[in-house]
Amino acid sequence: MKAKRSSCVLVTVSLAALLIVSMFVAGCTSNGTTSTVATPATQTPAGAAAQTETLTLTGSTTVLPIAQAVADAYTKAHPEANIQVSGGGSGVGIQAIINKKVDIGMSSADVSAAQKAQDSNMNIITIAHDGIAIIVNPANTVQSISLAQVQQMYSGNITSWSSLSGAGVSNSNNQIVLVGRDSSSGTRTYFDSSVMKGVNDSMSMHEDNSNGAVLQEVAQTPNAIGYISIGYLDDTVKALPIKLANGTLIAPTVATVKDKTYPIHRDLYMITNGQPTGLANDYINYLLSPAGQQIVVAQGYVALNS
Template structure:
């Protein structure tokens, strides 16, 4: 094929542009220099990530934090190359690795948290301060329909459960069912599926007889909501750090391969003293508190 000088220059320019675009896409996936650093996933981890992103703006870093699909959504987006860092409030599972064999998942723990069985103050004041695992199963399976059945007020139970794949939901399922598959949701007008932590908290506040699994940090400063003890064990920092509280969980960032550029700077910041102070600010435990 014979090109004129103009066409040849245009061809070379477009080819160079295409190569640069491909290089940029690769750099973006690893958190390189081009474009905003994309971080997405767990609504539990998001407040820490958002504060870290704000702090790093002073250094000229452009960072976007989103929460589409919770932990499972973040892991999926990371595997498809849509983001550079996934936020997860659950450990990476074998099924995640099997579903995305071409992704070199690299988890970095940034702290720890507790999932609470959260009830309204009306329920707590009515006598529900502690629940056994069997009672929690009965509530979430729709077998216990009135709080009076567990020593509480004569008030209908309304369950707000989390979407499958959410870290909070998986922590609850593991506590209730171990390695067994949980049953399907009950067919009840008093049962609904919710997404993120803020939505869950708002639903709890709007429903007098509500119960839901929720990060305990999200009810700090909200005196109208209470975390019940589970088998007499409270979600205190000491019990979370020791693993005595049965619904403790690690919090993670995940990358595809070793983090580089912006991604590394962002993760290093959260692991630093200033970044770990953000864990405390949002009610989570630091790596030092859990002996990591």
């Protein structure tokens, strides 16, 4: 009996000693002072995807097709980049930069002194050139127009196509339907400064919120006249050559915008708060590269160095 009791005591003591050692080792591992093996939660698997970085752009619907096409091309090579592009108009894009709501604002009009005063750190980057085309419905027989006539129409002083020689549609109603852009539009801002020259737009003008909306309304309205970026031109409307004072007709094309013979031409911009960094910097550098400028051309605009 004594032999058995001694054996039991020995086993019990051995188990207790083993338990104490185990607890000591566990304590050393948990406080990190002894163990050097990372837990599974802190290990990075080989070949893991890079962390997603987001870039946000908003503003001009003229610049939007360029911005989206560049984003699509960039993300093909950099799938970790999440680039979000939205419209709203140049005014929206500039204000979003002033309020630091986005990474890049897009504008098709010059930034005003008042807007610059709200953000002294504003960085304005020219990314392409563009022209504003005067468009009518294909049913209209008008073949050209002067900027003086356009101004007279949009001011409400000319209200009928019958007032223009050779103009009109095949119905008894020749009342001009004016189609323009809303107040946040950079295209509207440029049109008012370069064509209207301080003359107020007629209250009868339909205000659309994008180039695409103007294009669609003119395409569907026989008596309409509108203005859009040359990047949006297609065969659903007729783009009118501008008749200069000497009688020369200049059509709105990439070539005439490039050589600046077309009278309604402008620059397109992207705007950042200070010098761009990270993904914003990479995106803009790609846009300004030969590959990016080819995308500008493919979208129907004029590249910077073409």
